[in-house]
Amino acid sequence: MTPAQKSATDVAAEATGPKIIIVIQQKGGAGKSTITVNLAAVSGRSSVMQNDIEDAAVIAAGIDPQGSLEDWADRVPEEALPFDYLVTRGEVGVLTKLREDPTRKRIIVDTPGFMEIDPDAAWGADPLGESRVADALREVLDLAHLAIVPITPEWLSWKPAEFTIERILKPRKIPFLVVINLHDPRDGDPALDAVKKWIDEHGYPRMSDPIRKYKIHAHAAENGLTVVEYKESGTALRAREDFMSLALTVEQAL
Numbered sequence: 001m002t003p004a005q006k007s008a009t010d011v012a013a014e015a016t017g018p019k020i021i022i023v024i025q026q027k028g029g030a031g032k033s034t035i036t037v038n039l040a041a042v043s044g045r046s047s048v049m050q051n052d053i054e055d056a057a058v059i060a061a062g063i064d065p066q067g068s069l070e071d072w073a074d075r076v077p078e079e080a081l082p083f084d085y086l087v088t089r090g091e092v093g094v095l096t097k098l099r100e101d102p103t104r105k106r107i108i109v110d111t112p113g114f115m116e117i118d119p120d121a122a123w124g125a126d127p128l129g130e131s132r133v134a135d136a137l138r139e140v141l142d143l144a145h146l147a148i149v150p151i152t153p154e155w156l157s158w159k160p161a162e163f164t165i166e167r168i169l170k171p172r173k174i175p176f177l178v179v180i181n182l183h184d185p186r187d188g189d190p191a192l193d194a195v196k197k198w199i200d201e202h203g204y205p206r207m208s209d210p211i212r213k214y215k216i217h218a219h220a221a222e223n224g225l226t227v228v229e230y231k232e233s234g235t236a237l238r239a240r241e242d243f244m245s246l247a248l249t250v251e252q253a254l
């Protein structure tokens, strides 16, 4: 492919292709996979309701060579899902190709935590280093329209969020949204206010309300369920509401 043809393809994909949302945070356990799957579920359900699908309009993709999304998908009754899922296992090129499919509207990409960064990389240099995961991450970062950075009230996730934003997203000019996850309603407002204050002091855009911590989410992951399939209960409604707000915030940010 000549560079001229390639850029024509890029232009076409940009105009009609799906919007790509990367869920990224250096630290493990902040909720990247949970957010990917449940955001895809609520967004996919609304596109089903609008009769907007042949192949599902929403795709949850995982680039992790370890395949955490794959583990989850193994437990899911596929026909029950309002979205497609795709596991690239770190293969570069799959997402770039998919971007040319105009039937797809949103691709939400789960990424692995990246602990193997180059601590000595010069400010402004890419600290992702050389590895299969790094190459896969760079591909998604090149394509992404928006990044979601999950953070928890637990301060251990704050520095890695800052690193992700300052060293990975800002140099690439990728718009981002910080999302507070795992807020335990029983902890009350002080814990939540502290993390909100930290985010706001850094001038980072954030989703106004947090995604609350409910046991139902952790159990769901084991059973391959998403928020749209939780058995009706007050908690299930609140859990779903959190992801509906996230979907709305994401759509407004795109």
Ligand SMILES: Nc1ncnc2c1ncn2[C@@H]1O[C@H](COP(=O)(O)OP(=O)(O)OP(=O)(O)O)[C@@H](O)[C@H]1O
Residues within 6 Å of the ligand: 027, 028, 029, 030, 031, 032, 033, 034, 035, 068, 111, 112, 113, 181, 182, 183, 211, 212, 213, 214, 215, 216, 217, 218, 219, 221
């Ligand atoms: N809002 C929530 N309420 C309850 N449990 C949650 C919530 N979000 C995530 N969890 C649980 O916390 C754990 C970590 O979440 P998850 O696997 O989504 O994080 P991750 O960022 O993808 O981690 P990794 O970097 O290791 O892939 C999982 O057991 C998940 O079920």
Ligand SMILES: [Mg+2]
Residues within 6 Å of the ligand: 032, 033, 034, 068, 110, 111, 112
């Ligand atoms: Mg994960």
